[in-house]
Amino acid sequence: DAKTTQPPSMDCAEGRAANLPCNHSTISGNEYVYWYRQIHSQGPQYIIHGLKNNETNEMASLIITEDRKSSTLILPHATLRDTAVYYCIVSLSNNLFFGTGTRLTVIP
């Protein structure tokens, strides 16, 4: 079962940074934090993952607190195409247990 807590929905203005929080207070030492998103009913799309350090790729940045009990996904310049459900998942492997995620709506 999902071991993360996310707000059910968020809005973000187009062009602004979207900051999506996630709590994972029971994360174990070797579990990774993954972020995926799902646009409409398409297949989930990998965004980023991390263990302890902050990570950045072409899509997003992942900020993980020092105690690893929470993290934030940052989309630096949200576009309308970023409207999706964003899932924060903690896992040892790619056997992923999705929660209900955060529905991000990017507003023009």
Added chain:
Amino acid sequence: EPEVTQTPSHQVTQMGQEVILRCVPISNHLYFYWYRQILGQKVEFLVSFYNNEISEKSEIFDDQFSVERPDGSNFTLKIRSTKLEDSAMYFCASSEWDVGDTEAFFGQGTRLTVV
């Protein structure tokens, strides 16, 4: 960019019939997965597969379900004697490794409708 492909995109079947959902994982990936998503609900893990064996399966993956890698490229999910509640989107995924430091790539799904 390499991708996971699933066929068919939509399958309609009568209750009690058997269906086979097909997936072509990314070619150098070794780990394969099936997930499902009932309309309006969460994405649910069904099964993972490696080296021609099931690695892990969820409670959903009962005797009605089976998986197979019949050749070097396809990965299939068979549902025997389908039920109305099997109607869902079924997603195949693959990854290079199964350890945490890698990502899974998902296909676009097969929408199964049981009537």
